[in-house]
Amino acid sequence: MFTQIHIPQRNLTLKQPIGLFINNEFVKSENEEKIETINPSTGEVITSFYSGSFADVDRAVKAASDAYENVWKHTSPAERSLLLMKLADLIERDKCTLAALETLDSGKPYHSNAMLDLEQIIYLTRYFAGATDKFTTGETIPISEEKFCYTLMAPYGVVGQIVPWNYPLAMASWKIQGCLATGNTIVLKPAENTSLSVLYLAQLFVEAGFPPGVLNIIPGNGAVVGNALGKHPGIEKISFTGSTSVGLGILKASAESNMKDVTLECGGKSPAVIFEDANLEQAIEWTAKGIFFNSGQNCTANSRIYVHYSNYDKFLELFTKHIKEKWGFGKNFDPFDEDCTIGPVISKKQFDKISEFLKGEMPHPETPYKLSYTCKVHKVLDDPPESNKGFFIPPTIFTSVPYDSPWNTEEIFGPAVTVTPFETYDEVIKLANNTSYGLASAIFTENIRTANKFINDIQAGTVWVNSSNDPEMSVPFGGYKMSGIGRELGKSGVETYCQTKAVHMSLAQPGS
Ligand code: NAD
Numbered sequence: 001m002f003t004q005i006h007i008p009q010r011n012l013t014l015k016q017p018i019g020l021f022i023n024n025e026f027v028k029s030e031n032e033e034k035i036e037t038i039n040p041s042t043g044e045v046i047t048s049f050y051s052g053s054f055a056d057v058d059r060a061v062k063a064a065s066d067a068y069e070n071v072w073k074h075t076s077p078a079e080r081s082l083l084l085m086k087l088a089d090l091i092e093r094d095k096c097t098l099a100a101l102e103t104l105d106s107g108k109p110y111h112s113n114a115m116l117d118l119e120q121i122i123y124l125t126r127y128f129a130g131a132t133d134k135f136t137t138g139e140t141i142p143i144s145e146e147k148f149c150y151t152l153m154a155p156y157g158v159v160g161q162i163v164p165w166n167y168p169l170a171m172a173s174w175k176i177q178g179c180l181a182t183g184n185t186i187v188l189k190p191a192e193n194t195s196l197s198v199l200y201l202a203q204l205f206v207e208a209g210f211p212p213g214v215l216n217i218i219p220g221n222g223a224v225v226g227n228a229l230g231k232h233p234g235i236e237k238i239s240f241t242g243s244t245s246v247g248l249g250i251l252k253a254s255a256e257s258n259m260k261d262v263t264l265e266c267g268g269k270s271p272a273v274i275f276e277d278a279n280l281e282q283a284i285e286w287t288a289k290g291i292f293f294n295s296g297q298n299c300t301a302n303s304r305i306y307v308h309y310s311n312y313d314k315f316l317e318l319f320t321k322h323i324k325e326k327w328g329f330g331k332n333f334d335p336f337d338e339d340c341t342i343g344p345v346i347s348k349k350q351f352d353k354i355s356e357f358l359k360g361e362m363p364h365p366e367t368p369y370k371l372s373y374t375c376k377v378h379k380v381l382d383d384p385p386e387s388n389k390g391f392f393i394p395p396t397i398f399t400s401v402p403y404d405s406p407w408n409t410e411e412i413f414g415p416a417v418t419v420t421p422f423e424t425y426d427e428v429i430k431l432a433n434n435t436s437y438g439l440a441s442a443i444f445t446e447n448i449r450t451a452n453k454f455i456n457d458i459q460a461g462t463v464w465v466n467s468s469n470d471p472e473m474s475v476p477f478g479g480y481k482m483s484g485i486g487r488e489l490g491k492s493g494v495e496t497y498c499q500t501k502a503v504h505m506s507l508a509q510p511g512s
Contacts, residue, residue: 005047010336035048035195037105037196043390053225063212081181113335123473132181162239186216188218226246237262239263241265268411270302272304283444290302297350302442328342346391380395393414441458461483475489476492
């Protein structure tokens with residue numbers, strides 16, 4: 001159930017689990033099918049791992065259910081806290097190995113990106129360890145001398161969790177740690193192309209002392225394992241992070257099975273608005289990070305930048321200069337190198353999808369009789385040489401973009417951004433909200449009144465003022481509109497895994 005992986009850039013050889021993780025053991029899938037996982041910076045196969053079936057999901061749900069009934073629901077918050085504290089120490093001990101696996105499998109730059117993810121994971125694990133006896137205290141409600149009412153924040157039991165490939169360990173940790181803190185057990189599915197680091201992490205749960213069955217991991221195809229989780233009658237709550245289209249399928253699966261509670265963290269097309277009084281240097285630094293960090297594969301990426309016309313030309317000139325100085329593939333196209341700040345995108349499929357946007361011409365979605373949409377495409381850095389087999393996309397700026405065209409409305413999910421001028425506040429707030437998504441937003445201004453108005457008017461779950469894509473693990477996160485349902489992280493990251501139980505306690509004397 002293990003294979004050896006060698007990562008020469010880190011002088012690291014590790015024993016990598018490749019089985020499904022059920023009852024604290026790595027096991028084969030029922031049909032013994034496997035999935036190959038590819039290194040996106042070379043296009044080469046790293047290894048393959050077992051891929052689950054419906055029967056495997058069923059097995060894992062049974063393990064999680066037994067663990068909940070027999071062990072975990074009898075575990076005190078203090079004991080759960082100690083286990084999570086231990087886990088945080090182990091993640092800290094192994095952070096370089098976990099980050100190296102993440103870089104190998106997802107292509108994210110090791111120094112500027114994967115290590116940062118690990119720091120956040122360690123912090124949030126300790127945060128949730130401290131939350132086991134907080135945030136879930138319920139309330140007492142005065143009724144009368146003869147009746148006393150209170151609420152309990154009760155766990156759901158078995159929770160299904162589905163995570164995407166852009167932050168494999170971080171997205172899994174956002175979900176697992178908060179869910180275990182509140183006394184639920186879990187069956188989690190990582191993404192097809194990034195299952196290695198999460199399987200490695202599973203070993204640390206065993207070492208920390210988590211009982212068998214509390215956390216189970218079933219890698220596999222979304223349409224099989226994800227679908228089975230969505231429909232399983234033994235799962236009482238499902239938490240999904242991924243695309244809006246698959247998120248809608250999760251809602252449907254819940255409706256068609258047992259009406260399980262659903263939390264969805266889905267796509268985004270987040271605007272950054274730079275007003276005439278903004279500090280341009282600050283705006284450039286943050287909006288560049290906001291689109292190029294993680295190679296543009298961020299649900300909250302500020303993929304639409306609106307700049308007041310008085311600053312537009314200057315912004316384009318300085319933004320381009322900044323990208324050339326700070327963002328690039330590095331001389332070896334190796335995300336393990338310190339000079340690599342933009343890695344490859346995750347797969348050939350994503351590479352091909354993004355390449356369509358880079359052609360500067362897209363079909364109009366409504367009618368074949370209308371002209372195609374067009375825009376101007378500025379590749380800020382050169383394409384990699386032909387000999388390079390990685391999925392590298394150069395940082396790209398789109399200008400003269402029609403407001404309702406795919407560059408402005410669809411998630412591109414790569415290092416590519418639209419930059420559009422505006423004149424008035426009313427015009428730009430309309431443009432900023434002109435999307436079915438509502439995940440995040442950023443505003444750059446020195447005027448507190450403009451900022452405050454924007455905070456009120458923007459339809460987004462997060463507003464960054466004079467920064468962008470600067471997340472905090474202790475602050476709630478989630479989307480408006482089709483970016484999702486519910487919130488994770490902070491206090492919400494605990495509450496989302498509890499349901500309210502109302503207790504009516506009669507104190508009346510019999511016969512009174
Ligand atoms: P995806 O929706 O294709 O896949 C997400 C997960 O769902 C994967 O594990 C996949 O295997 C699984 N899945 C696929 N088909 C399924 C099905 N029919 N039933 C159940 N599960 C299924 O998304 P992705 O391409 O992995 O990730 C990118 C998307 O995730 C982007 O849209 C991005 O915005 C979004 N995302 C959102 C957040 C957030 O917090 N809002 C965070 C990260 C990524």
